[in-house]
Amino acid sequence: xxxxxxxxxxxxxxxxxxxxxxxxxxxxxxxxxxxxxxxxxxxxxxxxxxxxxxxxxxxxxxxxxxxxxxxxxxxxxxxxxxxxxxxxxxxxxxxxxxxxxxxxxxxxxxxxxxxxxxxxxxxxxxxxxxxxxxxxxxxxxxxxxxxxxxxxxxxxxxxxxxxxxxxxxxxxxxxxxxxxxxxxxxxxxxxxxxxxxxxxxxxxxxxxxxxxxxxxxxxxxxxxxxxxxxxxxxxxxxxxxxxxxxxxxxxxxxxxxxxxxxxxxxxxxxxxxxxxxxxxxxxxxxxxxxxxxxxxxxxxxxxxxxxxxxxxxxxxxxxxxxxxxxxxxxxxxxxxxxxxxxxxxxxxxxxxxxxxxxxxxx
Numbered sequence: 001x002x003x004x005x006x007x008x009x010x011x012x013x014x015x016x017x018x019x020x021x022x023x024x025x026x027x028x029x030x031x032x033x034x035x036x037x038x039x040x041x042x043x044x045x046x047x048x049x050x051x052x053x054x055x056x057x058x059x060x061x062x063x064x065x066x067x068x069x070x071x072x073x074x075x076x077x078x079x080x081x082x083x084x085x086x087x088x089x090x091x092x093x094x095x096x097x098x099x100x101x102x103x104x105x106x107x108x109x110x111x112x113x114x115x116x117x118x119x120x121x122x123x124x125x126x127x128x129x130x131x132x133x134x135x136x137x138x139x140x141x142x143x144x145x146x147x148x149x150x151x152x153x154x155x156x157x158x159x160x161x162x163x164x165x166x167x168x169x170x171x172x173x174x175x176x177x178x179x180x181x182x183x184x185x186x187x188x189x190x191x192x193x194x195x196x197x198x199x200x201x202x203x204x205x206x207x208x209x210x211x212x213x214x215x216x217x218x219x220x221x222x223x224x225x226x227x228x229x230x231x232x233x234x235x236x237x238x239x240x241x242x243x244x245x246x247x248x249x250x251x252x253x254x255x256x257x258x259x260x261x262x263x264x265x266x267x268x269x270x271x272x273x274x275x276x277x278x279x280x281x282x283x284x285x286x287x288x289x290x291x292x293x294x295x296x297x298x299x300x301x302x303x304x305x306x307x308x309x310x311x312x313x314x315x316x317x318x319x320x321x322x323x324x325x326x327x328x329x330x331x332x333x334x335x336x337x338x339x340x341x342x343x344x345x346x347x348x349x350x351x352x353x354x355x356x357x358x359x360x361x362x
Contacts, residue, residue: 093174095184098138099193104128105237107142107185107193112246114169120161121147121210123230123247125198125254130280132233132248133287137279141194142185145249147210148201158199206260208253229253252294252331255284259307262314278315282322288331295332308333 096103108124115122124132126143148158163180166173174192176182184192200210213228214220221228229250236243258277267273288294296304308328312335315323325335 091171091190093176093184093186093190093192095176095182095194096187096191098140101131101136102238103187103193104131104139104142105235106187107195108235108246109237109240109244110172110187111142111144111185111195112244114165114172118165118168120165121200123200123210123249125207125249125257126196127276127280129248129254130283132235132246133251133283135280135283137276141196143196143198145198145200145207145210148199158197162197206257207249212247250294251284251287252296255281255288255331256296256300256304258284259304259311262307262311274314275318275320278311278318278320278323281311282320285323285327285331289327290330295330298332301332301334304333305335308335 099107108128111122123145124142125145126141127135127137127139128142130137131139146158146161149161150157162183166175166180166183172186173195174184174186174190176184183195183197185195186192198205198207200207208229209226211226211229213231230247231250232245233248234243234245258281262274262277264270312323315321328335
């Protein structure tokens with residue numbers, strides 16, 4: 001089982017299961033072909049990081065998800081573009097309401113290529129990150145954690161980076177509304193996938209700052225350096241001859257963020273968002289099970305424990321699976337295992353003890 005000390009005693013490339021590299025993870029079929037995601041842990045490129053959402057609408061949150069659907073929406077090829085305008089009129093753009101997995105892969109591929117040329121640090125977070133690790137639920141947008149740049153007055157700014165990116169990459173990065181609102185990545189003609197940004201330094205969503213797996217020159221970090229927070233994943237949209245290594249936040253940190261923000265005040269669609277979060281948490285747990293040096297510290301585990309118990313009660317009430325106790329224990333979350341007397345409820349009695357389904361103290 002993973003221990004709280006192992007993550008700090010030895011710095012290694014993050015691995016899934018027991019192997020160092022897992023290739024050819026097939027995501028849900030989109031259109032006529034499957035898109036391939038290869039998970040790699042060796043870093044040979046210098047890509048970027050991200051945090052806090054940039055949006056004119058204060059009630060928007062990057063971690064918001066969409067309803068879970070049974071079928072994936074068609075890719076852009078079957079979605080009708082906005083009607084073409086006269087040459088004298090300004091071209092308008094529209095957001096794909098339910099992008100397919102193929103649409104999301106193309107959007108991530110295009111955004112990664114643009115940011116690499118611009119030397120901008122970012123990682124993928126949100127619902128699409130769960131799809132990278134094997135999930136298949138519907139998500140409406142590509143969510144990006146982006147590192148701010150220090151301006152002349154020593155203030156870190158993400159808005160300036162985003163504005164420059166969109167200004168320098170017209171017809172690929174565009175807006176669906178006036179006043180530079182409704183950010184999208186255009187994937188076909190004048191339709192695109194919505195993209196949300198979160199500042200990696202100044203955010204309220206418990207996302208970390210961006211730290212690559214190695215120094216920019218490829219040399220490993222020393223023991224006293226900050227821990228890496230992301231790793232590369234190779235994605236290749238269907239019908240494209242080449243793919244791209246895209247930085248994705250580590251599943252341990254994605255899991256931690258979902259757990260800490262499982263309960264949120266003043267939320268409109270709490271039930272469906274929580275169900276989506278449970279599905280994503282199950283994916284992150286599975287990807288961490290069997291990995292090394294990715295356990296939570298004892299202090300982190302204590303902070304997360306009450307939140308996890310709340311999530312398990314919610315999942316149990318809706319008969320949702322995938323949150324096995326053994327998987328939590330592997331990453332140093334001290335949940336009690338089921339016994340021959342029955343399954344342990346993960347709430348507490350008035351005395352602070354865990355209880356079994358018999359109602360007796362465990």
